[in-house]
Amino acid sequence: MKNTRLLASGLLLLCIIQAGCVQLKEVHAFTETCQTTLDKDVQISYGYVDYCQDSCYIFNVSGRQLADFDCNCQNDEGYDTVIKKEYNILSAYFCALGKLAGTQSKINFAPIATAIQAGTYGNMVVTTEESTVVSTLATVATDLLTTKYKSKKIREILVRYNDTLAIAMELLKLHIDNLKSKIELMRTKIQQRCDLLMANNLTDAEKWSTVYIYKQKRKELAAIISSYDKRYGSLDKIKQGHSTLYANVNDLNSATLKKKVIDLASDIIYFNNN
Amino acid sequence: MGTVNDAIFANKLGHFYQDIAQDLGDFVHTHIGTLSREDIATLSDGQTRVINYANQFFSLSDKIAFEQSESYFNGVSNAIDSYDKAIKEIHDINRVIIISTGVISLALAIVSQNGGGILSSVQTIAGAVKG
Numbered sequence: 001m002k003n004t005r006l007l008a009s010g011l012l013l014l015c016i017i018q019a020g021c022v023q024l025k026e027v028h029a030f031t032e033t034c035q036t037t038l039d040k041d042v043q044i045s046y047g048y049v050d051y052c053q054d055s056c057y058i059f060n061v062s063g064r065q066l067a068d069f070d071c072n073c074q075n076d077e078g079y080d081t082v083i084k085k086e087y088n089i090l091s092a093y094f095c096a097l098g099k100l101a102g103t104q105s106k107i108n109f110a111p112i113a114t115a116i117q118a119g120t121y122g123n124m125v126v127t128t129e130e131s132t133v134v135s136t137l138a139t140v141a142t143d144l145l146t147t148k149y150k151s152k153k154i155r156e157i158l159v160r161y162n163d164t165l166a167i168a169m170e171l172l173k174l175h176i177d178n179l180k181s182k183i184e185l186m187r188t189k190i191q192q193r194c195d196l197l198m199a200n201n202l203t204d205a206e207k208w209s210t211v212y213i214y215k216q217k218r219k220e221l222a223a224i225i226s227s228y229d230k231r232y233g234s235l236d237k238i239k240q241g242h243s244t245l246y247a248n249v250n251d252l253n254s255a256t257l258k259k260k261v262i263d264l265a266s267d268i269i270y271f272n273n274n
Numbered sequence: 275m276g277t278v279n280d281a282i283f284a285n286k287l288g289h290f291y292q293d294i295a296q297d298l299g300d301f302v303h304t305h306i307g308t309l310s311r312e313d314i315a316t317l318s319d320g321q322t323r324v325i326n327y328a329n330q331f332f333s334l335s336d337k338i339a340f341e342q343s344e345s346y347f348n349g350v351s352n353a354i355d356s357y358d359k360a361i362k363e364i365h366d367i368n369r370v371i372i373i374s375t376g377v378i379s380l381a382l383a384i385v386s387q388n389g390g391g392i393l394s395s396v397q398t399i400a401g402a403v404k405g
Binding site: 061129167170171174175177178179181182184185188189191192195196198199 | 278281282285288289292295296299302303306314318321322325328329332333335336
């Protein structure tokens with residue numbers, strides 16, 4: 001009788017432990033996709049410094065000497081750094097969620113070592129609100145990655161930080177869209193200048209050079225704009241996925257949720273591969 | 275509005291001016307063979323100013339500068355959605371010039387948070403759109 005009780009207690013304990021460490025494979029697949037995508041998108045080759053260098057001659061219609069087109073883009077380096085840090089912190093957050101989902105993720109501690117400070121970076125002012133939400137996520141990620149929490153902790157994290165993540169993602173989406181739109185305005189300006197040049201009785205050789213430069217620069221900018229569309233689309237899906245997890249926080253094992261998060265992960269992968 | 279919503283609104287204004295700039299550019303691009311030098315100069319000058327305002331609104335969005343802006347922007351949001359659609363369908367150079375002048379005045383009024391200026395600019399543009 002005593003042995004039976006001991007056995008029953010042992011089984012119950014195992015069940016409790018199992019419930020605390022249950023693997024949420026689909027949730028993990030989603031968080032891992034988010035992490036991989038954010039790590040990839042941080043590496044984009046055209047940032048604020050590149051925009052500064054291009055815009056300072058494309059929008060300059062009064063320059064006469066080469067020196068008139070020189071530009072100082074030092075401040076914009078700070079801007080690019082802030083965007084990179086925000087990507088890295090979000091990546092670390094999803095890495096931490098993945099850890100809670102029960103499967104070991106590749107953990108990179110370096111990105112979350114420094115948080116975002118409020119202040120001015122080139123054209124961008126990082127407000128206290130932005131600094132606070134991003135730093136909060138950095139702290140959460142560090143805590144989760146360095147402490148042995150059970151998987152049931154994921155529910156608490158999703159509930160407590162859903163709003164914070166939503167604001168951080170919305171601000172990052174805005175920064176991405178603002179820069180992309182400025183690049184598109186540069187493309188509009190190039191069209192305007194080339195239209196005006198072509199209307200100025202150019203020689204055949206001058207016309208050919210104008211058309212060539214117009215086409216080449218438009219093609220170059222189209223590729224950059226397309227990469228920004230992908231970045232924006234991925235961020236949107238990641239935000240949507242986190243909201244879906246939050247909305248289903250009491251039933252993370254439901255078949256409906258599993259399908260939804262796998263579909264979102266597929267969408268994110270599609271954005272990145274097309 | 276909170277700061278995030280302010281930034282979203284500034285971004286929306288930027289997109290509105292961006293679309294108008296593209297519409298003006300496309301108008302010149304399509305009709306450049308038939309437009310007078312004066313009309314090309316007027317439209318291009320207007321387009322440049324609209325581009326500058328669009329850039330300014332996107333920068334403001336990054337700076338999240340539109341705090342406590344709600345009282346200045348009532349009515350603008352709904353109006354701007356219809357203008358871009360209308361300008362695409364107008365082929366009369368005089369109306370295009372009036373609209374471009376109107377949106378430039380509107381941008382100036384928004385940037386300077388001039389409620390009266392916003393109202394009169396919205397009315398000018400609405401008049402030109404109706405024809």
